[in-house]
Amino acid sequence: MALLTTMTMRLLCGALLLLALTPAHAVPSEYDLKAAFIFQIAKFVEWPAGSAPPRLCVLGGNPFGAALEALRGKPSPSPERKMEVTLLDMGADIRECSMLFIASPAERHLERIVAISRGAGILTIGDTEGFAKRGAMVNFYLENGKVRFEINLDVARQGGLKISSKLLSLARIVDFQQDR
Amino acid sequence: MPGNAPIVMNRNLQALRMSRRLLLFFCLLLQPTGVSANVSADDSASLTDYSLEQLMDLSVAVTSAARKPQKLEDAAAAIYVITQEDIRRSGMTSLPELLRMAPGMQVAHIDGSTWAISSRGFNAKNSDNLLVMLDGRVLHTPTFTGVYWDAQDVVLEDIERIEVIRGPGGALWGANAVSGVINIITKSASATQGGLVSGGGGNFERQGTVRYGGKINETGNFRIYARNIAQDNFRLASGADAHDQRDLRSAGFRADWGLAGGNSLTVQGDTYASDSDHTGSAISLSPPSSTPIGYTIDQKGGNLLTRWKRALSTTSEWTAQFYYDYYERRYLNVDERRDTYDLDFQHRFLWGDAHDIVWGAGYRQTGDRMDNTIVVAFDPARRDDRVAGAFFQDEIALNRDKDLHLIVGSKFEHNDYTGFEHQPNVRLRWKLDEQRTVWTALSRAVHTPSRTDADGLVTTTLLPATGGIANVMQLQGNPAVQSEHVRAFEAGYRIHPSTRAQMDVSAFYNAHRNLMTIEPADPYLVAGAQPYRIMPRIFYNKASATTYGLEWSGNWQPSDKWQFKAAYTWLQMNIRRDADSLDTSIESEVGRSPQNQFQLHVFHSPSAHVDLSGALYYVDSLPSLNVPAYVRLDARIGWRIRRDLELSLTGRNLLDSRQPEFVNTSGPRTSEVSRSLFGAATWRF
Numbered sequence: 001m002a003l004l005t006t007m008t009m010r011l012l013c014g015a016l017l018l019l020a021l022t023p024a025h026a027v028p029s030e031y032d033l034k035a036a037f038i039f040q041i042a043k044f045v046e047w048p049a050g051s052a053p054p055r056l057c058v059l060g061g062n063p064f065g066a067a068l069e070a071l072r073g074k075p076s077p078s079p080e081r082k083m084e085v086t087l088l089d090m091g092a093d094i095r096e097c098s099m100l101f102i103a104s105p106a107e108r109h110l111e112r113i114v115a116i117s118r119g120a121g122i123l124t125i126g127d128t129e130g131f132a133k134r135g136a137m138v139n140f141y142l143e144n145g146k147v148r149f150e151i152n153l154d155v156a157r158q159g160g161l162k163i164s165s166k167l168l169s170l171a172r173i174v175d176f177q178q179d180r
Numbered sequence: 181m182p183g184n185a186p187i188v189m190n191r192n193l194q195a196l197r198m199s200r201r202l203l204l205f206f207c208l209l210l211q212p213t214g215v216s217a218n219v220s221a222d223d224s225a226s227l228t229d230y231s232l233e234q235l236m237d238l239s240v241a242v243t244s245a246a247r248k249p250q251k252l253e254d255a256a257a258a259i260y261v262i263t264q265e266d267i268r269r270s271g272m273t274s275l276p277e278l279l280r281m282a283p284g285m286q287v288a289h290i291d292g293s294t295w296a297i298s299s300r301g302f303n304a305k306n307s308d309n310l311l312v313m314l315d316g317r318v319l320h321t322p323t324f325t326g327v328y329w330d331a332q333d334v335v336l337e338d339i340e341r342i343e344v345i346r347g348p349g350g351a352l353w354g355a356n357a358v359s360g361v362i363n364i365i366t367k368s369a370s371a372t373q374g375g376l377v378s379g380g381g382g383n384f385e386r387q388g389t390v391r392y393g394g395k396i397n398e399t400g401n402f403r404i405y406a407r408n409i410a411q412d413n414f415r416l417a418s419g420a421d422a423h424d425q426r427d428l429r430s431a432g433f434r435a436d437w438g439l440a441g442g443n444s445l446t447v448q449g450d451t452y453a454s455d456s457d458h459t460g461s462a463i464s465l466s467p468p469s470s471t472p473i474g475y476t477i478d479q480k481g482g483n484l485l486t487r488w489k490r491a492l493s494t495t496s497e498w499t500a501q502f503y504y505d506y507y508e509r510r511y512l513n514v515d516e517r518r519d520t521y522d523l524d525f526q527h528r529f530l531w532g533d534a535h536d537i538v539w540g541a542g543y544r545q546t547g548d549r550m551d552n553t554i555v556v557a558f559d560p561a562r563r564d565d566r567v568a569g570a571f572f573q574d575e576i577a578l579n580r581d582k583d584l585h586l587i588v589g590s591k592f593e594h595n596d597y598t599g600f601e602h603q604p605n606v607r608l609r610w611k612l613d614e615q616r617t618v619w620t621a622l623s624r625a626v627h628t629p630s631r632t633d634a635d636g637l638v639t640t641t642l643l644p645a646t647g648g649i650a651n652v653m654q655l656q657g658n659p660a661v662q663s664e665h666v667r668a669f670e671a672g673y674r675i676h677p678s679t680r681a682q683m684d685v686s687a688f689y690n691a692h693r694n695l696m697t698i699e700p701a702d703p704y705l706v707a708g709a710q711p712y713r714i715m716p717r718i719f720y721n722k723a724s725a726t727t728y729g730l731e732w733s734g735n736w737q738p739s740d741k742w743q744f745k746a747a748y749t750w751l752q753m754n755i756r757r758d759a760d761s762l763d764t765s766i767e768s769e770v771g772r773s774p775q776n777q778f779q780l781h782v783f784h785s786p787s788a789h790v791d792l793s794g795a796l797y798y799v800d801s802l803p804s805l806n807v808p809a810y811v812r813l814d815a816r817i818g819w820r821i822r823r824d825l826e827l828s829l830t831g832r833n834l835l836d837s838r839q840p841e842f843v844n845t846s847g848p849r850t851s852e853v854s855r856s857l858f859g860a861a862t863w864r865f
Contacts, residue, residue: 028227030240036227037235044232059494067227074228090530091495112442112491119440145239154370158398158438170232175373 035067044167048121048160055084057097060106104128132174256609256619258686262342271816271830282344283733283747288842291851292424293330293456299346299360303773311357314364325630330456331479340367350603350625369401369436380860385411400437414851422851428454442491451482468650470642472848481507496529515551539572557637569593583611597629620671627664650712658719667691680737689728694721697763722761727753745781771804791818805843830858
């Protein structure tokens with residue numbers, strides 16, 4: 001009986017906690033959400049064989065704040081591989097990264113980043129309008145207050161990355177700036 | 181974006197966190213084993229446990245400000261960009277027509293294939309103050325440092341953008357970027373995949389384009405094209421044919437590779453042949469008479485360009501570019517051939533946190549061969565010239581917030597006509613906030629003498645005979661002629677209160693010195709069976725000028741269906757010749773550029789398949805040329821009947837059956853620009 005009561009209490013507490021958590025998550029901050037996206041997206045990308053543990057680099061400041069720190073050490077994509085997180089200075093070597101988030105202040109370096117990441121197995125990610133068309137592989141955008149992402153498949157292929165069809169089915173696929 | 185919403189949200193979150201803590205407290209009391217660890221982790225940590233689909237269902241609390249690339253707003257110069265969308269919606273079919281859209285430019289159609297194009301004054305048929313480039317290749321010819329517009333063409337659908345910079349650009353681009361730089365940039369081959377067939381015709385011109393783009397293995401893309409344009413004659417004021425038709429055939433390719441290790445390679449080339457009809461004056465010495473004569477200019481040419489770009493790091497890259505350009509231009513008995521080789525290198529890097537540095541060096545060799553005639557000759561008939569130069573520019577962030585930038589730089593160049601030239605500039609850009617930017621600039625630029633200025637011998641006019649001997653005026657180059665130079669002061673203000681509204685104002689004050697004048701020299705007799713007297717007119721630097729003006733442009737897009745663009749340009753010129761100058765015509769240059777210009781563009785898309793556009797231009801009178809002020813209306817309707825097929829109908833100069841926009845000062849007759857209709861179809865596959 002006592003056991004049952006504890007079980008019930010636990011379940012009840014769990015349910016209450018969920019209730020308490022759900023509304024909080026209904027209004028997460030934009031970058032908390034984007035950080036979670038990046039963590040999930042990494043699970044659907046296959047890097048060239050022999051890649052080091054997933055290493056997320058952020059260039060151009062840290063728009064994620066603490067959400068970035070929370071990703072550090074999280075297992076991804078498999079439990080034995082822990083995620084590394086590095087904030088890069090402008091001019092740092094990006095070839096050590098497996099994922100590179102290019103924050104908008106680094107916008108004017110995008111073309112160089114795209115050139116360097118070509119064939120280097122780096123998943124380039126951004127959240128600035130037009131980034132994917134200019135060669136970033138994944139680019140977040142907002143639509144009706146929800147985070148969406150677009151994928152430039154050509155660049156990802158050239159970069160030596162395989163992106164799962166599941167991820168592609170959720171994304172808007174873009175090409176380099178095609179004429180209309 | 182700071183505002184009320186985030187504060188409210190934070191409060192809510194705080195309240196929620198509080199209630200969760202209370203709940204946690206209760207649970208801890210109730211259950212001896214405590215709760216699982218991830219419950220106490222913060223929000224974002226648990227967000228990572230959500231699946232992608234769940235994440236996509238969540239709304240974010242704060243909508244970030246639009247983060248469009250804001251390079252244009254960041255320029256410390258009077259810059260305007262004509263986009264591919266602007267080009268498509270305009271319905272225009274040639275490069276010079278597109279430049280009309282750029283605020284602050286003076287663009288006038290002289291006859292079928294001849295244009296007067298300049299910025300900030302001094303407009304003329306052989307306007308020589310603008311630097312015009314297509315994908316890094318200089319379009320103007322050193323023969324007169326202007327552009328042979330009759331022989332220029334490009335697949336308009338393949339243009340990515342045209343950057344029009346008013347004001348001196350000598351510090352980066354070198355000589356002859358005195359009053360502006362026009363940079364025509366075509367799309368990378370990766371952006372022109374698939375096929376395009378477009379064709380059209382109307383009462384003034386017909387044209388057709390075929391282009392196909394594909395892949396070259398994994399890393400490269402290419403496109404090839406062929407194109408033909410055929411323009412009919414305009415009319416003279418009398419209604420007669422103006423004899424100014426043009427036909428141009430061109431073909432070319434571009435290939436781009438993105439290679440591993442940060443390397444990109446571009447190879448592109450074009451070949452073309454054009455023929456255009458013109459009217460000149462045939463001078464006959466017995467009896468002395470001058471009669472109009474029709475002739476055709478044939479130009480053939482080609483070019484090959486390769487550009488290698490290498491990113492060394494995220495903040496450092498270099499570009500090396502080489503091109504070869506060839507043309508041969510023939511008319512009457514004149515034959516001009518020119519080969520140009522140009523090598524250019526530049527390196528850009530960030531130095532520390534505050535310096536964005538670009539430096540580079542270039543070398544250009546151009547050689548010509550002129551078949552001299554009695555009317556047009558060059559002394560010497562062959563000439564090879566070299567220009568070697570180097571430049572640097574440092575954009576310095578003056579404060580921690582990086583909203584105040586100082587830009588300093590200069591080009592140093594050596595040319596075979598005037599030796600060393602320096603062209604420094606200093607610019608200051610202050611970003612007041614996200615919406616507003618002010619900038620100011622002080623610069624010096626030079627116009628180096630052209631081959632004609634230094635070596636030309638052009639017989640122009642027959643003057644009344646004296647004593648039975650014909651008098652012929654001959655324009656003579658002067659090997660000692662100096663560079664013209666300008667000191668320019670500019671300032672501008674840009675505001676974009678939203679992504680749907682922008683406004684740009686710039687003002688300039690230019691002090692031109694050493695302007696070329698044409699001075700009479702002592703006449704001399706040329707003996708022969710038919711003796712005649714030459715009245716030489718020789719180039720000297722004996723004038724100066726001050727010009728100032730104001731350029732305003734605005735863009736407003738109240739909804740996705742409507743867009744309005746407007747521009748106003750006000751220009752004042754004062755030209756003074758030196759006390760010892762006898763060139764009485766130089767001062768009349770003032771009346772060849774309109775004092776006031778206004779343009780209004782309206783774009784409307786009533787549905788997803790239909791676009792309407794209208795462009796209204798007001799151009800002030802040109803008193804020196806007796807060209808009255810005029811209003812010009814162009815309009816276009818485009819209809820996308822299928823995803824891959826668009827039809828359009830464009831009307832040009834709709835308000836007037838014909839009107840002059842300029843006067844051909846080097847020919848006996850003036851063409852008037854006709855009203856024209858042009859229907860076109862574009863199919864992509």
